[in-house]
Amino acid sequence: MIELNHTHDVGARSWVASANVAGCDFPIQNLPYAMFRRTGSPEPFRGGVAIGDQVLDLAALAAGSHVNGLALDAARAAALPALNDFFALGQSAWQALRHAVFALLHSDAPAVDDLRGCLVPQVEVEYTVPARIGDYTDFYTSIDHALNISRLMNPDGDVTPNFRWVPTAYHGRVSTIGVSGQRFHRPMGQAMAPGAKAPTYQACARLDYELELGVWIGQGNAQGEAIPLERAEAHIFGLCLLNDWSARDIQFWEMAPLGPFLAKNFATTISPWIVTMEALAPYRQAWTRPANDPQPLPYLEASANREGGALDIRLEVWLESEKAREQKTGPSRLSGTSFRHQYWSLAQMVAHHTVGGCSLNPGDLFGSGTISGPGEGEAGAIIELTRAAQTPVTLANGETRGFLEDGDAVLLRGWCEKPGHARIGFGESRGTVLPARG
Ligand code: CA
Numbered sequence: 521m522i523e524l525n526h527t528h529d530v531g532a533r534s535w536v537a538s539a540n541v542a543g544c545d546f547p548i549q550n551l552p553y554a555m556f557r558r559t560g561s562p563e564p565f566r567g568g569v570a571i572g573d574q575v576l577d578l579a580a581l582a583a584g585s586h587v588n589g590l591a592l593d594a595a596r597a598a599a600l601p602a603l604n605d606f607f608a609l610g611q612s613a614w615q616a617l618r619h620a621v622f623a624l625l626h627s628d629a630p631a632v633d634d635l636r637g638c639l640v641p642q643v644e645v646e647y648t649v650p651a652r653i654g655d656y657t658d659f660y661t662s663i664d665h666a667l668n669i670s671r672l673m674n675p676d677g678d679v680t681p682n683f684r685w686v687p688t689a690y691h692g693r694v695s696t697i698g699v700s701g702q703r704f705h706r707p708m709g710q711a712m713a714p715g716a717k718a719p720t721y722q723a724c725a726r727l728d729y730e731l732e733l734g735v736w737i738g739q740g741n742a743q744g745e746a747i748p749l750e751r752a753e754a755h756i757f758g759l760c761l762l763n764d765w766s767a768r769d770i771q772f773w774e775m776a777p778l779g780p781f782l783a784k785n786f787a788t789t790i791s792p793w794i795v796t797m798e799a800l801a802p803y804r805q806a807w808t809r810p811a812n813d814p815q816p817l818p819y820l821e822a823s824a825n826r827e828g829g830a831l832d833i834r835l836e837v838w839l840e841s842e843k844a845r846e847q848k849t850g851p852s853r854l855s856g857t858s859f860r861h862q863y864w865s866l867a868q869m870v871a872h873h874t875v876g877g878c879s880l881n882p883g884d885l886f887g888s889g890t891i892s893g894p895g896e897g898e899a900g901a902i903i904e905l906t907r908a909a910q911t912p913v914t915l916a917n918g919e920t921r922g923f924l925e926d927g928d929a930v931l932l933r934g935w936c937e938k939p940g941h942a943r944i945g946f947g948e949s950r951g952t953v954l955p956a957r958g
Contacts, residue, residue, distance in 0.1 A: 521824055522611075522751055522801045527551075527619060533627040536639070538572030544943025545935065546570035548625055551618055552758070552793040553603060556651040558640065565648050567598035567606065570793055570947070571625050573642050580638040581621075583896055586631070591620035592958070603651040603794075607738040607757050607882035612755065614738070618798055628706050647699050647792035650735065650760075651883035656697065657873065658732075658764055658784070658887035659689040661864040665892035668904040673745035684814045687864040687872045692764075692887070693785040700949045704787035706926060706956040709770035719773055723956035726768035726909075727924040731837050731900035731932055734762035734790050734858060735866055735886035743879040749822040752867035753797060755880065759833070761791035761932040762887050762947040768923070788887075789951035791932070799944055804828035805934040807865050819875055820868050833946075834858050835891055835934045837900065842927025844917050851931055852915040855894030855905060926955045 526532075527549060533540050534548040546552065552570050557563040568575035579599035581587060587595050594617035597606040597766055605843035607612070637946070660666065665677060682688060706727055712719040738757035741747050747755055750856055764784060771783030807829030829948035835858065864872075869886055890900040899905045902923055908910050909922025923929070930953075934946035 521742045521804070521828055522798045524801055527622045527798070528802050528941065529906065530940060532622075533630060534571055534625045535627050535632050535708055536572045536574055538574065539625070541572070541906050543943065544572055545947050546572055547942050547944060548622060549801050549942035550944035551621055552795045552799065553598065553650065553791040554750040554791070554794065555603065555648050556640070556645040556646055559646040565601045565920070567600070567603055567650075568640070568645075569621055570638070570642070573641075574639040575642055575645055576621060576625070577638050577640055584633065584634070584638070586624055587617070587620045590616040596774070602883070604883040605826050607651065609738065609755050610739045614796065615798060618796065626840045634928070635814060636735060649699050649790065650696060650792065650794055653694045653697060653883055654881045656681035656692040656694045656788075656885045656887070657689050658692045659687055659869055659889040661687050661862050661869065661889040662892050662900065663863040664861060664898065665890040665900055665904065668892060668899060672903070672908055683863075684862070685817070687869050689869075689889075690779040691940045692788070696786055697788045697790060697885070698951075699790055699792050699945075700951070702787060702789045703954055705767070705954045707767050707770065707782060707786040708958040709767060709782045710773055711769035713775040723958050724770055725923070727953060728766045728768050729837065729924065729930045730764035730766055730853070730890040731828070731835055731857075732762040732764050732890055733888040734760040734935070735831065735869070735888060736794055737870075737880045737884040737886070738882060740881040740884070741874055741879055741899050746874045746877065747870055747880070749820060749825060749867055749871040751787045752870035753869055756797055756866055758794040758796040759795050759800065759946075759958040761934050763889050763930060763932055763944050763949055763951055764790040764890070765789070765951065768908075782899050787951065789949050790946050791949040793914060793947045795944065795946055800831055800936065802832070802940055802941040803832045805832050805860050807957065816868070820871060822867070825865055826898050826922070829867055830862070832938070833862040833934055833936055835900075835932065838933065839915065839921065840929040840931065841915060841917070841925065843921055844915065845927075847917060849917045851929070854902070854913060855897050855899050857898035857900065859888070859891055861893045862891065866950060924953050926953055
């Protein structure tokens with residue numbers, strides 16, 4: 521795991537003044553990556569690093585003489601229209617570029633005037649999916665989410681017998697993954713009404729979101745060569761916000777026995793910024809397993825995972841209805857929790873994914889699985905919050921929701937904060953539901 525170093529220094533300041541504003545998602549301790557260009561321009565997309573309200577253009581940086589050696593190799597790779605080659609360079613190159621960018625953006629940096637030309641205001645840019653995603657796997661690793669869903673069917677219900685032994689997942693669909701700002705039509709599909717004798721073909725009536733983190737795979741592994749738990753985190757480049765939109769009525773009819781299909785393949789929205797594992801290092805926590813629960817099998821057990829396998833990433837879901845947008849009353853907060861409650865760690869997801877011989881490639885994406893916490897108001901999906909529309913939530917303008925309605929925008933936000941360390945944020949993931957086309 522990555523050691524804390526000078527790039528985590530809470531006292532560090534940037535000459536980019538907006539990076540030093542309290543509550544800013546992108547202080548100099550963060551330095552996340554995205555794929556951007558000036559909005560509506562014919563420019564190629566290229567990698568950028570967020571600093572305050574600006575983007576450091578890595579193509580401009582690589583073309584200049586500000587960085588050299590491994591950091592220059594990394595900047596050149598990150599300047600391409602997808603981050604896959606940069607991911608493939610591995611941890612030492614990622615660290616070299618982070619440390620070089622930190623030095624250049626630091627308030628003590630010389631030659632600041634030369635660098636101003638490498639900055640583009642975030643309000644002037646648009647983003648795209650930051651890498652060519654080869655494969656997408658969505659996990660199911662929150663025990664509170666799994667229990668909430670199980671208890672909708674049976675108040676005394678428990679998770680399935682495998683949940684406490686295996687980090688379960690399904691292989692998902694890449695073609696409909698979009699970056700924040702994604703708008704999609706309410707999906708059509710089959711649903712079976714309670715007591716009905718035959719399903720109907722209809723627009724989804726139970727549209728939901730799922731609060732998740734996206735896990736970007738950096739270096740991969742060869743087919744047949746499993747990644748051991750001790751080395752698993754070195755294969756993760758960083759994390760983004762991920763909304764796994766879910767059509768619950770379609771899902772509950774179609775998913776036996778092979779799992780979700782149309783219920784999950786119509787849209788997935790990710791935040792443009794990837795927060796690196798190095799930036800997240802200060803917010804690690806011990807990974808624990810209740811004493812009465814099964815302890816992990818040996819291939820899912822390691823001391824480093826026990827000591828720091830959990831991450832305290834605060835997460836929130838907000839909903840802005842079409843009416844709230846028209847009235848300019850703003851979004852309503854639906855829930856908030858932390859990723860630290862997750863039953864299986866990121867390293868365990870990587871190790872388990874590969875233990876049978878499956879290869880991962882740079883730019884593969886995992887969903888963490890819906891992130892729900894143990895308390896009231898910590899649910900990561902509306903089906904949990906409203907107990908499948910039995911107890912609707914009330915928005916700030918008085919509207920109520922059991923499931924999502926047309927025009928609803930769902931916003932995910934995430935950040936880390938801890939005494940003695942900087943607050944770093946993930947920015948935002950926003951997706952909007954359009955009416956069905958059926
Ligand atoms: Ca999911």
